[in-house]
Amino acid sequence: MKIEEVPQDKKQFKDGDKAPKKLMYVTNQDGSYTQKTSAGWEAENLALEQAWQDIDEQLLQSKEAVKNGKSSPIAYYMILNRMDIAILAKYVGKWQWQVKRHLQPSVFNTLSEKVLLKYAQAFNISLDALKNVV
Secondary structure (H helix, E strand, O other): HHHHHHEEEEEEEOOOOOOEEEEEEOOOOOEEEEEEOOOHHHHHHHHHHHHHHHHHHHHHHHHHHHHHOOHHHHHHHHHHHEEEEEEEEHHOOHHHHHHHHOHHHHHHHOOOOOHHHHHHHHHHHOOHHHOOOO
């Protein structure tokens, strides 16, 4: 890609102008490689916007499931922090099957404060915030 062809379509969602720019390697007039930042391009921005909307929808559904007693707060905070079971298991030092069990409200409610504190630290929140999803 040539330096003058670097797309600069600003994002029109979430962070807008505060969103980080991408560093791209492009060729300049004499054909050598150089660096130039890009604000993104329309197709990329549209895909990102759709992905964020999907995450927002998942968060709403997860919050409702927690409020209705169908899921533990761990499920909500996993989505909020964009983690999956494998990643979270490594952060808290548990087996994946254990984390899956902890997603059940009945099991979550019996967890020790020590285990809950590991989850709170993994999500970078207080123990109170973990227990009480707003």
